[in-house]
Amino acid sequence: MKNETLLNIVKEFGSPVYVYDAAKIETQYKRLTSAFSKVKQLKINYAVKALSNISVLKLMKKLGACLDTVSIQEVKLGLVAGFNPQHIIYTPNGVSIEEIETVAKLGVQINIDNLSILEQFGTKYPNIPVCIRINPHVMAGGNTNISVGHIDSKFGISIHQVPHILRIVENTGMQINGIHMHTGSDILDIDVFLYASEILFETAKNFKNLEFIDFGSGFKVPYKEGDIETDIEEFGEKLTVRFKTFCKNYGKEITLAFEPGKFLVSEAGYFLTKV
Numbered sequence: 001m002k003n004e005t006l007l008n009i010v011k012e013f014g015s016p017v018y019v020y021d022a023a024k025i026e027t028q029y030k031r032l033t034s035a036f037s038k039v040k041q042l043k044i045n046y047a048v049k050a051l052s053n054i055s056v057l058k059l060m061k062k063l064g065a066c067l068d069t070v071s072i073q074e075v076k077l078g079l080v081a082g083f084n085p086q087h088i089i090y091t092p093n094g095v096s097i098e099e100i101e102t103v104a105k106l107g108v109q110i111n112i113d114n115l116s117i118l119e120q121f122g123t124k125y126p127n128i129p130v131c132i133r134i135n136p137h138v139m140a141g142g143n144t145n146i147s148v149g150h151i152d153s154k155f156g157i158s159i160h161q162v163p164h165i166l167r168i169v170e171n172t173g174m175q176i177n178g179i180h181m182h183t184g185s186d187i188l189d190i191d192v193f194l195y196a197s198e199i200l201f202e203t204a205k206n207f208k209n210l211e212f213i214d215f216g217s218g219f220k221v222p223y224k225e226g227d228i229e230t231d232i233e234e235f236g237e238k239l240t241v242r243f244k245t246f247c248k249n250y251g252k253e254i255t256l257a258f259e260p261g262k263f264l265v266s267e268a269g270y271f272l273t274k275v
Helices: 003-013 022-035 054-063 072-080 097-105 115-124 159-172 190-204 232-250
Strands: 017-020 042-047 066-069 088-090 109-112 130-135 176-180 212-214 255-258 269-272
Touching (some): 003 017, 003 269, 022 054, 072 088, 097 115, 109 115, 109 176, 115 130, 115 159, 130 159, 176 190, 190 232
Parallel strands (some): 042 255, 109 130, 130 176, 176 212
Antiparallel strands (some): 017 269
């Protein structure tokens, strides 16, 4: 965005003012979709927690994105922005079963990361499709505070507990339509991400009626000029090959999903104030 444009905005609206560059967001969105252009079914779930501005959400909808939410408030915001409930995935952590039930009744895709909640929900609502968040036990992310897929993380059901998941699914007759992971933020090493993806593929083989596999996000973004970032093009090329192989062995085409947040919006904001 040109400096002249930003200065004119300050003249018109005053300061301080925060400006979001829609063109930059669109560029990043197209960059990600282009990296996975050889995948037949791709879904981009924008992570609302990265930037919940209602106008930004409406832009995401216009671009063709769906939403990744972590609270009932974010779900409701997405609905206000015009999203179809079926285009919203809800991945809470540590909330009550009552909140999850409320969101499910709105028609939103539920993503559960807790064995107890999984069993409670499956017992009461066996006909509502559910996604399961897996903890792959992989240390990935810019630092320990933003690494959420390791063995000590509270996020996700451990891969070692897959037999317990299968027992719950069998006992309740519930429908599992998706498998999900999110290993951390600011992931630069794509080999670590690919390693975690292989774990998710292996886990997915246990479920015969999947509609999608959600790989989360956490791509490293540049915070200043000259900063390093995830090579999203190389990553797209390598994961696409692996995903196609999985679909072939699985026996049907399913959707590959991501949940980018900062990747789409971190370079699109300008905070303007008079000095």
